[in-house]
Amino acid sequence: QVQLLESGGGLVQAGDSLRLSCVASGGTVSSYSMSWFRQAPGKEREFVAAISRLGLSTNYEDSVKGRFTISKDIAKNTVYLQMNSLKPEDTAIYYCAAKSTIKSRVGDEYDYWGQGTQLTVSS
Secondary structure (H helix, E strand, C coil): CEEEEEEEEEEEEEECCEEEEEEEEEECCCEEEEEEEEEEECCCEEEEEECCCCCEEEECCCCCCCCCEEEEHHHHHHEEEEEECCCCCCCEEEEEEECCCCCCCCCCCCCCCCCCCEEEEEC
């Protein structure tokens, strides 16, 4: 049973940068496709970024392309989301998720989820 623990959220200003971390236990991140999703107040959960099992392939939601970078540190068993040029519309709870098969943008296909970390971007 994989457990995921996110951290790194907080309150920042528009234009700032922040890095979210997702530490896995009970499994190795190299065995899973990993993704970040987010859910803003009153909105449905949405895909943000995904990375393949070995970290060789990534995908991004259009609104974060060029600003966010997903990466894996297999030695630390951690997945990161580096977020630059943050905007108020990035405000949401960010969730880390893992699945044992090919990466996907569909949240329902993921097997494991973290509890989330709150990001608030002020204008």
